[in-house]
Amino acid sequence: MEELLARVKAHLRRTQPNDPYQLQFEDLTLNGLTREVYRGNQLIKLTAKEFNLLDFMLLNPRQLISRERILEKVWGYDCRGESNIIEVYIRALRIKLEASNSKRLLPSVGGVRYVLREQK
Numbered sequence: 001m002e003e004l005l006a007r008v009k010a011h012l013r014r015t016q017p018n019d020p021y022q023l024q025f026e027d028l029t030l031n032g033l034t035r036e037v038y039r040g041n042q043l044i045k046l047t048a049k050e051f052n053l054l055d056f057m058l059l060n061p062r063q064l065i066s067r068e069r070i071l072e073k074v075w076g077y078d079c080r081g082e083s084n085i086i087e088v089y090i091r092a093l094r095i096k097l098e099a100s101n102s103k104r105l106l107p108s109v110g111g112v113r114y115v116l117r118e119q120k
Contacts, residue, residue, distance in 0.1 A: 023058040026118055028097065028105060030058055044096050049074070053089050057106065057116040064113045090114060 021032035029038045035051055037044045046054065053074050057065070067086050075085070094106055103118050 023055065025058055025061050025116055026105065027102070028058070030055060039097055039100065039102055042100060044099075046093075046096065050089060050093055050096070054093060057114070061116045064109055064115050066113050070114065086114075 023030045023032070027040045030051075031037075032055065037046055037051065037054065053070070056070065056074050070086050090106055090108070094104065097105060105116055105118060106114060107117070108114055
């Protein structure tokens with residue numbers, strides 16, 4: 001049993017990323033420990049809610065995510081926010097992430113869902 005446990009731990013060390021709190025997509029990097037976000041080498045300053053929204057999107061790359069799911073996961077179940085609160089935060093993220101003429105990473109799909117992917 002001890003040998004099996006040692007083998008499992010060794011396998012997990014080899015397959016786990018170096019920093020489990022760091023998420024990356026294209027040239028975008030988010031560090032959950034330091035709460036820093038970089039696009040390439042440029043540090044991007046985000047509010048707490050923008051950071052949480054981007055963190056959620058980075059945990060679900062290339063997946064269509066509905067407004068309702070974003071509200072539930074980022075704002076909480078009992079959120080009574082304005083109907084356009086997600087659009088406001090997505091727009092703010094786009095402005096900050098695209099400040100250096102970078103490609104768009106947060107396109108809307110059908111006006112009611114969002115996805116983290118590079119838009120060509």
